[in-house]
Amino acid sequence: xxxxxxxxxxxxxxxxxxxxxxxxxMQYVFGVALPYLAILVFAGGFIYRVVQWAKSPxxxxxxxxxxxxxxxxxxxxxxxxxxxxTSEVVARMILEIVTFRSLFRNTKSEIHExxxxxxxxxxxxxxxxxxxxxxxxxxxxxxxxxxxxxAPFWMAWIEFGDGIFQVGAPNAYITDATILMAIVYLFGRRxxxxxxxxxxxxxxxxxxxxxxxxxxxxxxxRYFLRTDVDILAIKRxxxxxxxFSPVIGVKIxxxxxxxxxxxxxxxxxxxFSKLMHMGGVFLSPTxxxxxxxxxxxxxxxxxxDIKPHSYxxxxxxxxxxxxxAGIPVEKELPVEKG
Amino acid sequence: MYxxxxxxxxxxxxxLIVMSPVLYNGLKAGSVPKPEPPPGGEKQCVxxxxxxxxxxxQLLNEWxxxxxxxxxxxxxVADGKQYRKGLQLACMQCHTNKxxxxxxxxxxxxxxxxxxxxxxxxxxxxxxxKKETH
Numbered sequence: 001x002x003x004x005x006x007x008x009x010x011x012x013x014x015x016x017x018x019x020x021x022x023x024x025x026m027q028y029v030f031g032v033a034l035p036y037l038a039i040l041v042f043a044g045g046f047i048y049r050v051v052q053w054a055k056s057p058x059x060x061x062x063x064x065x066x067x068x069x070x071x072x073x074x075x076x077x078x079x080x081x082x083x084x085x086t087s088e089v090v091a092r093m094i095l096e097i098v099t100f101r102s103l104f105r106n107t108k109s110e111i112h113e114x115x116x117x118x119x120x121x122x123x124x125x126x127x128x129x130x131x132x133x134x135x136x137x138x139x140x141x142x143x144x145x146x147x148x149x150x151a152p153f154w155m156a157w158i159e160f161g162d163g164i165f166q167v168g169a170p171n172a173y174i175t176d177a178t179i180l181m182a183i184v185y186l187f188g189r190r191x192x193x194x195x196x197x198x199x200x201x202x203x204x205x206x207x208x209x210x211x212x213x214x215x216x217x218x219x220x221x222r223y224f225l226r227t228d229v230d231i232l233a234i235k236r237x238x239x240x241x242x243x244f245s246p247v248i249g250v251k252i253x254x255x256x257x258x259x260x261x262x263x264x265x266x267x268x269x270x271x272f273s274k275l276m277h278m279g280g281v282f283l284s285p286t287x288x289x290x291x292x293x294x295x296x297x298x299x300x301x302x303x304x305d306i307k308p309h310s311y312x313x314x315x316x317x318x319x320x321x322x323x324x325a326g327i328p329v330e331k332e333l334p335v336e337k338g
Numbered sequence: 339m340y341x342x343x344x345x346x347x348x349x350x351x352x353x354l355i356v357m358s359p360v361l362y363n364g365l366k367a368g369s370v371p372k373p374e375p376p377p378g379g380e381k382q383c384v385x386x387x388x389x390x391x392x393x394x395x396q397l398l399n400e401w402x403x404x405x406x407x408x409x410x411x412x413x414x415v416a417d418g419k420q421y422r423k424g425l426q427l428a429c430m431q432c433h434t435n436k437x438x439x440x441x442x443x444x445x446x447x448x449x450x451x452x453x454x455x456x457x458x459x460x461x462x463x464x465x466x467x468k469k470e471t472h
Binding site (some may be wrong): 039042043046047050051054055056057058144145146147148149150151152155156159160166168169170226227228229230231232235236239240242243244245249279282301 | 339340341342345348349352353356359360362363364365366367368370371388389391392393395396398399443445446447448449450451452
């Protein structure tokens with residue numbers, strides 16, 4: 001029911017924006033106020049979360065090692081899988097962020113007759129994750145043509161490449177198809193695969209459904225529901241938003257406000273959700289630490305400050321009691337005069 | 339906070355990326371282009387203005403498919419006036435200036451339609467004819 005509830009929430013959001021934007025004067029709420037609020041919550045929340053993470057001490061390397069550590073000279077170190085210098089860690093991080101190497105290791109476990117447990121490599125998650133993330137990245141970059149005036153020259157190259165099949169007019173984008181395919185896979189996986197279904201929560205389903213809604217409304221607006229979708233009015237609003245002088249000149253179709261409202265929801269939801277893996281991937285200690293615990297001393301930052309206490313000092317402090325108890329002391333009590 | 343040396347530059351990069359459209363535009367919202375109305379003074383088109391504005395690309399694409407793929411060269415009648423299907427045959431007859439009509443909006447919206455890979459603008463057509471006659 002967790003996924004059904006996600007759909008329900010997104011449908012409610014669509015209805016709210018679809019009807020709300022039709023009320024006179026509410027266009028500024030959905031088109032100006034909410035986007036500003038959303039970007040503030042997104043950026044502020046993102047920074048807050050990262051700072052909170054940075055406040056947590058990481059007292060010793062907890063790197064996930066996947067290869068031979070640096071050891072004796074004649075044992076070959078696996079520099080990418082078990083880095084012990086900063087540059088090796090940087091290389092590992094870049095490859096992790098750009099190519100999702102940890103997902104490449106994904107395995108599928110099955111119980112067969114016997115009972116016998118088998119594991120086999122399963123690359124689908126990796127393939128569709130790459131597809132999803134790169135489609136999303138290209139879509140975001142492509143949208144910048146509506147915010148940047150004049151649009152930079154390389155924008156045309158992205159547009160050309162993404163619409164290279166020249167299907168229909170406006171040109172069908174490849175990324176529109178690939179992001180939908182990837183979302184369907186990522187969602188289907190959580191429902192069909194029993195192990196993943198068991199651990200899936202509403203905060204796994206909701207962002208997928210929300211992004212699915214964003215992609216669908218965007219595709220509908222571009223290719224199918226073009227009534228009152230005047231790209232000039234939309235660009236005027238978008239450029240207005242980023243130059244702090246937003247204007248909604250003419251009537252823009254409800255589908256635009258629905259799309260924008262869902263995006264605003266995504267931005268507001270972002271810092272409180274698992275989507276924070278965008279920032280978190282940079283801060284994952286299992287990836288970004290050096291495996292150098294045998295070469296460098298790591299001091300626990302919350303250790304109490306214990307001052308050294310020598311035996312001479314100890315005896316000075318307790319000499320009287322020691323003498324009383326008959327314990328031998330190195331330095332006798334001073335002879336009392338009198 | 340630990341690792342300030344990397345956290346703070348990282349967050350600065352994040353803020354710069356989020357703010358990049360603001361920095362790029364420099365707080366100046368450029369003017370929205372106004373496509374030039376037909377120089378000949380025609381007031382009528384195959385569809386109402388608002389529909390043409392939103393859907394002209396789909397109409398042209400349908401015309402292209404009908405004419406070139408299905409050989410349906412029947413004329414379009416709107417408000418008693420006949421139009422031949424085609425960018426040069428219909429649209430450019432009234433909207434003679436591509437730069438002031440088509441390009442003004444397309445450039446603003448950063449759209450590069452591939453109409454002109456095959457089609458000629460009225461100005462290009464004239465120049466081409468001149469060359470042939472010489």
